[in-house]
Every structure is written in structure tokens, then in C-alpha cells.
Amino acid sequence: MKQYDAIVVGSGPNGFAAAITLQQQGISTLLIEGADSVGGGMRTKELTIPGFKHDVCSAIHPMALASPFFATLPLEQFGLQFTYAPYQAAHPLDNGETAFLHKDIYETAADLGRDGTTYLKLIQPIVNRWKTLALDTMGPLRFPKDPVFLAKFGLNALQPATWIAKRFKTEKAKALWGGMAAHGIQPLSNLTTSAIGIVLSGVGHKYGWPIPVGGSQSIANALATYFRSLGGEIQTDFWLTDTADLPDHKILILDLTPQQILKIKGLDLQESYKKQLKRYRQGMGVFKIDWALSELVPFKDKRCQQAATVHLGNTFEEIARNEKLSHEGKLVDKPFVLFTQQTAFDKTRAPEGKHTGWAYCHVPNGSTVDRTDVIENQLERFAPGFKDTIIARSTINTRQLEEYNPNYIGGDINGGVMDILQLYTRPTWSFTPYRTSNKKVYISSSATPPGGGVHGMCGFHAAKTALQDHFNINVNL
Template identity: 70%
Template sequence: MSKFDAVIVGSGPNGLAAAITLQQHGLATLIVEGDGQIGGGMRTKELTLPGFKHDVCSAIHPMAMASPFLRKLPLADHGLGFVKPKYAAAHPLDSADTAFLHNSVEETAHGLGIDGKRYERLIRPVLKDWDALADAIMGPLRFPKKPIDLAAFGLRALQPATWIAERFQTPQAAALWAGMAAHGIQPLSNWSTSAIALVLSAVGNSFGWPVPVGGSQSIANGLSSYYQSIGGKIQVSTWVEDIASLPHHKVLILDLTPKQLLALKGLQFAEGYKRQLQNFRQGMGVFKIDWALSEKTPFLDLRCQEASTVHLGNTYAEIAAAEKASHLRKKVEKPFVLFAQQSAFDESRAPAGQHTGWAYCHVPNGSIDDYTEQIENQVERFAPGFRDTILAKHTYNTAELEHYNPNYVGGDINGGIMDIWQLYTRPVRSLTPYRTSIKDVYICSSSTPPGGGVHGMSGYHAAKTVLADHFGFK
């Protein structure tokens, strides 16, 4: 069998990022993937009808363009292209005009009327210092290059999203803020929930929320193509249950969550480390629907058809109540729904004149309840006649999502709740959370900082730790 400097188990964005980073430094690396197709959460399949290409998990990628790691790679040379819709996000309301996250802070602020200046004061400092802040925000705890700028960000980011929402005077600004914060998949009253709202808003105003041409699989394919072009090796359809089955290697990097780490045979973790993995807390799960549609979604405000993502949850109060109830393991009749129609911007996703639809809502972790009616009611609420456009549908409950991708424990797509206790101290309390208690075994999944999303930064930081620990690169 071949010998490798490093074997990486899992080909999600972080596994690919770790492998690429090591390969760029001249190491011999191998990615081992259990599925027959690389990508983890970046996969695109015909889930409903022939010719309708659906993103199985991730679909819209604000962090891909903002990631310091991904932005350095020549992925356009390897077939990856993005479309940037007119609006990053739209947020329709029952009794007020739609709020929009534009691709600039000025336009977004202008659309928020009397709250525009307040919004701009929140977001502009993040935009101005993004390149300096990004590496610190999207990494482990350490002394930052610009401590004053990061401290200013932190003072806002650590606040509960509810505190900032209550400062807005218009229902549009409060609702838009709530929708951004709800991407954190936890009650909006939790500490640090403003962090995700600040980042997603700033990234949208700077980079947009782009749609990958051909589907999310195109990101995985671009990363894979680049990785192999610099000498990396990939082995698919190889499910690892025991590390003894792997080829000889100096270092093992696992794109796995704590649950999978504990189940993997051949790893003799220290008892203290094992206890921390066992105590790692999962967040809410998601229920997801994909539709084959006869036409574009007939939103009452047709501008919503021009947005990467449409947040369907109405007011700040309604979204906050829904997220809290789901966190408390209650079934919500009017959940916060994230809706996308990628075919409106990428004609390759559906047959001519027809469309795809993609949506999910947050549900109690591990719930197997069917939320199809609740999600479709929310779409119909803001787009009357939507049900008449449905040709076919495909659903995933939390158990089915975990079966599809074991990293989605109980349907948790963030690799563990990202509250203040696990925002950076994930999966254990350590300044180098990518190390395990075994000196040549590392973890690089979304259960490490900075958490969920297609950005590759967890893999990048894990690889940098490996390079310093074992191969003399500081």
C-alpha cells in the first residue's frame, strides 16, 4: 500500500481545504471519502424529476467568496463559476414592504428608511476591516493582528440579536436583522447571536450571496480538480470504521464530528478529551424540501424572484418566537423558512421554462416530524399559487439527513450548536482545538472553529496546525 504524509477522512469543504493546504506545502496526501461522490454538504443530485438538479444540502454560499482560504485558490481555472443575483436576500412581510439585503451597504441602508443610518453604523466597520477581521473571526481564539478593531466587532457580536433588533424602529429593519441572526440556528436571545447577523450582512453587502453555476457540487468539483492538479489523491466509496484499514500515514485528519470520532475504532483518546467530546452539544436540526416547479415562484413582491435567498418568517417577533419554540423541542406551525430558487439564475438547474425550489426550516434535533405542510404554507403565504406550480417534491427529515451525511447529527448542519459556549471552544476547550489527545490525529470538521458553512477555514487552520506540529512549517 502507498505511504502518505497525511490521510484526510471526509471530502467536505474542510476535508478538501486541509488536504489542499498540506499538498501545497509539498506533502503527499490522500482523501478518503465514504460516499461514491466527493463533496459532503456540497452535492447536487436529481432528487425529484430527470433534468432538475437540486442542491442536496448547502445551496447559497455567502462565505465562499468571503473566505480568506477559498479566495486564494484558482478555482475559476478549474471550472467553478458563480452568479451574483440582484439581491443577496429578500424578506417579505405581511403588513409592510419587503426588506432587502442589497449587494452594497448604501443600497441596503437606503431601503431601510429611518433605520438606514443605524444599519450602516453596524455594518460599515465590518466591511471596512473585513480582510483584517476575517482571519480572526474565522479561526481559533488567538491574539489578533488588529486587536482594537476586533474588540469593537466583538462588543457588537457578543450581544443577543434581540438587543439590536429592538433598537430598530421599522418592522423591515428588525425583520431583516432577525432573519440574518436566525442562520445561527438557536434562540435569538442567546448571547453572541449578533455575530452571524453582522457577518452575513457585511458579506452580502461586499460579496453578495452567490449561486454556484451547475450546483454546489461545482464547488466540490473545482476544489477536487485543483487538489488533484497539484498531486493530491482521492479514494471514494471507502467507509472507514477502523483506522487500521487506512494506508500508512504520519498524520490523520478527520473531517468528522465528535459522535463519529467516538465511534471510530483504533483511536485511544485520553479520558478527559473523550469526556469533552461526549459532552459536546448539538444544535437544532433542519427539515428540507426540494421541488420541481413549472415556473418561477409567484411572490406577491416579484422582486423576491431576484434574491439569492428569501427569508419567510414575517416579523422579528414571529421569527424569534419560532426559533425559541423549536429550540424547546416544540413543533412550530409557522417556522422560519429559508427559500432559494437557484434555477432563476442558473438555467442549467432545470429543463427550459421550468424551475427548482429549495427550502428548509429549523426543527428540534432528531425530530422525524414531517414539516412539508408548514413549509409550503409559509411559501404560499408570501407567494399565493405556489402549490399550483409543484410538479414533484423530495423531503429530508433530520434522521434522513444524518443517514445521508453522518456529520449532520440529528439534522444539525452546523456541526454542533454555535452558542457562546461553543462558538470557539469547539469541540473542546483548547486554544488549538484541531488537535486531539493523540499527537498525530487531528479534527477539521465544522465542529471546530469557525463552525458551519462552506468556507474551508476549519480545514485550513487544522492543516496549518499539522504543518507546524509535524513538518517544520511555522
């Protein structure tokens, strides 16, 4: 068997980031993937009927252009194209109002009326200083490049989203804020839940929320083509259960979460380290639906048809209450639903005149209860007649999601809850969490900082650490 300097297990965004970072430095790298195609959470398949292309997991990519790592890659030269919606996000309310995340921060502020100044004060610094902030926050705990600005950001980001919501006076502004913060998949009363809301809003204004033409698979395909152009090799249909099955190698990087790592034989991890992995905590799961639709969703506010993502949860109070109940293991009748409509902006994904819909809601980790009705009721609530547009649907519960991608334990797409205790100390309490107790084995998954999302930063930092440890090579962004 051929020998390699490094083997990377898992072809999600972090697996590719690790493999590319290594191969760029001349480190011969093999990327292995258990499924029959690369991509991890970046796959697109005909889940309903032929001709309708659905994103299996990730769909809209706020962090793709905001990622310091992806920003260094020439992916457009390898086939990747993005398109954009007129509105990055929409949030309709029962009272007839709709809040919008415009690309232009001042349009958003104007739309929020008397809360516009509060919004600008909260989000404008992120737009102005994102590149520095990204380097200081999207990685392990280190002395920051701009400690003063990071401290100012932290004063807001570390707060529960419920605290920030009190700064706004209108239901419209509070709702927009709640929808952004709820992407964190945890109770909005938790510390640090403001961080995700601030970041998603800020990068939306700076870069937009891009939609990959052809589906999220296009990102994976571009990464694969670029990696191979560097001399890297890829092997699919290789489920790793024992390191004895691998070719000879110097280092091993795992784009896997703790429970998957614990199942692999031959890693030679210390018992004390394995105990730490066993204590790692998962977050809520998701129940997801994909639809083939006869037409665009008939939202009451037609402007919602021009939004990349539509947040369906009504008021901040309703979202916060239902997220808390879901976290506590309860099923709710009106869950917070994230809905996307890619074919409104990318005509390559459905037959002419037809459309796709993509949505999920948060559920208790491991729940297998069918949430089809409650999700579709939420669509119908803000888009009467939606159910009449359904041609076909495909559903996936938490167990099926984990079977599809074993990293999604109990349907947890974030790779572990990102609360105050696991925001940076994931998966262990270490200043360099990419290292394991075996000096030749590293972790690059979303179970390491900065956590979930299609940004590749976990993989970059894992590879950076391995390059320093074994090859005396220092790489920076």
C-alpha cells in the first residue's frame, strides 16, 4: 500500500480544510470518506422525485465567504459559483409585519424604525471589523490581535440573547434578533447565545448569505477538484473502524465527533482522555423536510419569496419559549422553523416553473417523532395555501440523520452544544483542543473551535497544529 504523510478521515468542510492545508505545504495527504461521495454536510441529492435537487444538510452559507480560510482558496476557478437573494432573511409575524435582513445594514436599520439606532450600534462594528474579529474568534483561545475590540464584542456576545432582546422596543426588531440567535440551537436564555445572532447579522451585511449554484454539493466538488489539483488523493466508500486498515502514515486527522472517535480501534488514546470525550455534551437535534413544489410558497407577504432564508416562529417570546421547551426534551406545536427556497434564485435545481423547499425545526436530541405536520402548519400559518403546492416530500428524523452522517449524534448538526462550557473548550479543556493524547492523532471536526458551520476553520487549525508539531511548518491566514 502507498505511504502518506497524513490521512484525513471525513470529507466535510473541515476535513477538506485540513487536507488542503496539509497538501498546500507539500505534505502528501489521503482524504478518506465513508460514503460513496464527498461532502459530509455539503451534499445535494434528488431526495423527492427526479429533477428536483435538494440540499441534504446545509443550504444557505452565511459563513462561506466570511471564513478566513475559504477566502484564501480559488474555488471559483474550480467551478464554484454563488447567487444571492434580494433579502438575506425574512421574519414574518402574525400581526402582519415582516422584518428583513437586507444586505445593506442601513436599509435594515431604516426598516426597523425606532430600533434602527440600537441595531446599528450592535451590528455595525462587526461589519467594519469582521476580518480582524474572525481571526480572533474563529479558532482556539489565543491572545487576540485586537484585544480591545474583542473585549467590546465579548461584552455583547457573551450575553444571553434574552438580554439583548430587551434593548429593542418593537416586536419586529425583537423577532428578527430572535430568529438570528436561534441558529445557535440552544435556549436563548443561555450565556453566549448572542454571539451567533450578532455574527450572522454582521456577515450578512458584509458578504450576504450566499447560495451555491447547483446545490451545496458544488462547494464539496470545488474543494475536491482543488485538493486533487494540489496532488491530494481521495478515497470514498471507506468507513474507518480500525486504524490497522489504513495505509502507512505519519499523522491522522479525524473530522469526527467524540462518539465516533471512541468507536475506532487502534487510536491508542489514554483512558483519561477518553473519559473527557465521553463527557462531551450534545445539543438538540433537528427534524428536516424537503419538498418538491408546484410553485413558489404563497407567503402572505410576497416579499418573503425574495428571501434566502425565512424564519418562522413569530415573536421573540414565542421562539424563546419553544426553544427552551425543546431543549428540555418536550415537543412543541409551533416550533421555530428555518425555511429556504433555493430555486427562487437558482433555476438549475428544479424543472422549469417548479420549485423546492427546505426546512427543519429543532427537536429533543434523539427524538424520532414525526414533525411533518407541525412544520407544514408553520408554513401554512404564514403562507396560506402552502400545502396545496406540495408535489412530494422527503423527511428525515434525528436517527436517520445520524445514520446518514454519524457525526450528527442524535440529530445534532452542530457537533455538540455550543454553550458557555463548550464554546471554546470543545471537545476537551485544552488550549490546543485539536491535539489528542496520541501525538500522531488530531481532531478537526465541528467538535473543536469554532464549532459548527461551513467555514473550514476547525480543519485549518487542526492541520496548522499538526504542521507545527511534526513538520516544523508554520502557516497563517
